[in-house]
Amino acid sequence: MSEIAALLDETRTFAPGEAFVREAQVTTRAAWEAAAADPEAWWAEQARSRVEWHTPWTQVLDWQPPRVRWFLGGTLNVAENCLDRHVRTWRRNKAAFVWEGENGDRRTLTYWDLYVEVCKFANVLKQLGVRRGDRVGIYLPLVPEAAVAMLACARIGAIHSVVFGGFSPESLRDRLDDAQAKVLVTADGGYRRGQVVPLKRNADRALEAAPSVQHCVVVRRLPAGAADESFAEMRDGRDHWYHRLMQHADPHCDAAVMDAEDELFILYTSGTTGKPKGIVHSTGGYLVGATTTMQLVFDLRDDDVFWCTADVGWITGHSYLVYGPLANGATCVMYEGAPDWPERDRFWQLCERHGVTIFYTAPTAIRAFMKWGDHHVGKHDLSRLRLLGSVGEPINPEAWMWYRRVVGGDRCPIVDTWWQTETGAIVISPVPGVTHTKPGSATHPLPGYAVQLVDAQANALAKGGGLLTITRPWPSMLRTIWGDHARYEQTYFSKWPGRPDLYFAGDGAKLDDDGYWWILGRVDDVLNVAGHRIGTMEVESALVEHPAVAEAAVVGKHHELKGQAIAAFVTLREGVPASGELRDELREFVAAKIGAIARPDDVLFSADLPKTRSGKIMRRLLRDIADGRALGDTTTLADPSVVASLKEQYESQES
Ligand code: WT7
Numbered sequence: 001m002s003e004i005a006a007l008l009d010e011t012r013t014f015a016p017g018e019a020f021v022r023e024a025q026v027t028t029r030a031a032w033e034a035a036a037a038d039p040e041a042w043w044a045e046q047a048r049s050r051v052e053w054h055t056p057w058t059q060v061l062d063w064q065p066p067r068v069r070w071f072l073g074g075t076l077n078v079a080e081n082c083l084d085r086h087v088r089t090w091r092r093n094k095a096a097f098v099w100e101g102e103n104g105d106r107r108t109l110t111y112w113d114l115y116v117e118v119c120k121f122a123n124v125l126k127q128l129g130v131r132r133g134d135r136v137g138i139y140l141p142l143v144p145e146a147a148v149a150m151l152a153c154a155r156i157g158a159i160h161s162v163v164f165g166g167f168s169p170e171s172l173r174d175r176l177d178d179a180q181a182k183v184l185v186t187a188d189g190g191y192r193r194g195q196v197v198p199l200k201r202n203a204d205r206a207l208e209a210a211p212s213v214q215h216c217v218v219v220r221r222l223p224a225g226a227a228d229e230s231f232a233e234m235r236d237g238r239d240h241w242y243h244r245l246m247q248h249a250d251p252h253c254d255a256a257v258m259d260a261e262d263e264l265f266i267l268y269t270s271g272t273t274g275k276p277k278g279i280v281h282s283t284g285g286y287l288v289g290a291t292t293t294m295q296l297v298f299d300l301r302d303d304d305v306f307w308c309t310a311d312v313g314w315i316t317g318h319s320y321l322v323y324g325p326l327a328n329g330a331t332c333v334m335y336e337g338a339p340d341w342p343e344r345d346r347f348w349q350l351c352e353r354h355g356v357t358i359f360y361t362a363p364t365a366i367r368a369f370m371k372w373g374d375h376h377v378g379k380h381d382l383s384r385l386r387l388l389g390s391v392g393e394p395i396n397p398e399a400w401m402w403y404r405r406v407v408g409g410d411r412c413p414i415v416d417t418w419w420q421t422e423t424g425a426i427v428i429s430p431v432p433g434v435t436h437t438k439p440g441s442a443t444h445p446l447p448g449y450a451v452q453l454v455d456a457q458a459n460a461l462a463k464g465g466g467l468l469t470i471t472r473p474w475p476s477m478l479r480t481i482w483g484d485h486a487r488y489e490q491t492y493f494s495k496w497p498g499r500p501d502l503y504f505a506g507d508g509a510k511l512d513d514d515g516y517w518w519i520l521g522r523v524d525d526v527l528n529v530a531g532h533r534i535g536t537m538e539v540e541s542a543l544v545e546h547p548a549v550a551e552a553a554v555v556g557k558h559h560e561l562k563g564q565a566i567a568a569f570v571t572l573r574e575g576v577p578a579s580g581e582l583r584d585e586l587r588e589f590v591a592a593k594i595g596a597i598a599r600p601d602d603v604l605f606s607a608d609l610p611k612t613r614s615g616k617i618m619r620r621l622l623r624d625i626a627d628g629r630a631l632g633d634t635t636t637l638a639d640p641s642v643v644a645s646l647k648e649q650y651e652s653q654e655s
Helices: 002-008 018-023 030-037 039-050 078-087 111-127 144-156 169-179 199-207 226-231 242-247 284-298 315-327 346-354 363-372 374-378 397-407 485-493 536-544 580-593 619-626 640-654
Strands: 059-064 067-072 095-100 106-110 135-139 159-162 183-187 190-192 195-197 215-219 239-241 263-269 277-282 305-308 331-335 358-361 387-391 414-417 451-454 464-470 503-511 517-522 526-529 532-535 549-559 563-572 602-605
Touching (some): 039 067, 067 284, 078 144, 078 284, 078 315, 095 111, 095 144, 095 346, 111 144, 111 242, 135 169, 135 199, 144 159, 144 183, 144 315, 159 169, 169 199, 169 263, 169 277, 169 580, 199 215, 284 315, 284 387, 284 414, 305 315, 305 346, 315 331, 363 397, 374 397, 485 503, 526 549, 532 536, 536 549, 536 580, 549 619, 563 580, 563 619, 580 602, 602 640, 619 640
Parallel strands (some): 135 159, 135 183, 358 387, 387 414, 563 602
Antiparallel strands (some): 059 067, 263 277
């Protein structure tokens, strides 16, 4: 917790630079004032001015806590908003995506190119039997076809569910099955640090137990020839090459007229149980949120080159690599691979080559860049950069200062953006032409949001520490959890009985004397490892599936680069001896079950786990042990000696 204390001593502030303000589109507080006076009217104005509707809504908001609907009666199509309206203008030949593969492959797709590709693929999906409301799984590397597949779904009213390519076959299977997806779009492989990620092979394993999937479309990413046989065994009748289907596809496809409240996509995220939640986003409200925040937070202009480094498998990739930028007609850089491949200056090389003006990445990456050294950045001309963004976890002031000085040349404002898969769009963030920033603080809520700090009894707090809640609905909020509306109510709106109107974000936060927000991280059993959300229960469930494991408890421990790393405390079954090999085996077992992002850093074997007399595992104590802190109060433990011996073991293993 010393980090947090340090955060709150932070007194440096940075006013937006003069040169930035001179050109910025938002330089006054008018939007906050208008939104505060009448939030519904303000959002309605954003919806009217930023989105094209087929029929206007008849009611802005229907809020029956916690059930919400926005822009009732309004109809639109998201793909039309992202493509058709631009190809009607000079933007037709503007680059939508400037893509680089890790292996150096390059492609640029103009808005026209993307439009044609999306229409064709929409027709392909229709031919495969996909109808309005059907679910389509997308399991791809970061290639333009990922955006094509998403937009093609949006065009015909199908609901996409993108699964990050780093997830295991089993994780993919669970998600396809939960959504009852009809079609899966994958690739023969993708590149990561020079290795091929065998997506099709993973998909084949997932499809063995996902009977709802009738067709699998395979994008060819690997060089033709060898790839066919080794990475993509095509099963007759079920599997189809993307490029073959596209060859004769009709480039004309009318966009389906969708209701504002129709589902646009499902995106699975970890929660406090072993089962990931399918977060459901709407068509109208989501687009309004993504497009408004894209413009406000990133001060987006037509001559910008915007690079969001997130994968489409995460919400950041949905809102700020695809929907937000395209709805605004922006040019986006998309890069498939790792930041240190082939060298540690790959990102800066990309920034220079493509003339990136706005760069949006995660603190875990920034900390790695900082560690690798300034010279990698110094090798490249980054003078076109004008704005930097951060997302995914709290950024420590040291990393913030480094980002500003070394990457931003002391001239680019930093927007530290707090939001969640559930919020769909950025909630707390500086507006770069207005906000004075403090290193490590996400500053203030954007216009239109009602963020409230509360204590454990839901009493409003004006400053100090507490829990982050949102007291009024916002357009891009999640609508439900796929197939489990009760879990939606229970997870987000039932922490305080009698307050079904209060959205509980799951984060702890502090408000300082100047009214700045400092996000302290999750207060539930959810970890944030390198900006990725992982449930402790998910990892525990994976561990106990191993025949050697009787019981497991998983906690987060502080990690210099990743923010948090996973530490697992494991009790073995009677007669199974602990060994270094078993420890490695368990780490790999979890990685294979969930995906490499969930691989525990530490596995500690223990004859017992510290439990209360009622049998609850005391994670707090395990966290103390994993972080090497003095043990907190142990008086409620059934057997206090357990934890002392665990601590001893842990420390001897570390050294
Ligand atoms: C959780 C949401 C939002 C896209 C990426 C993650 C943490 C996110 C920040 C930030 C401090 C942050 C929170 C939040 N988080 N952004 N700028 N400062 N913490 O999406 O996987 O849904 O995770 O990430 O703990 O609850 P996600």
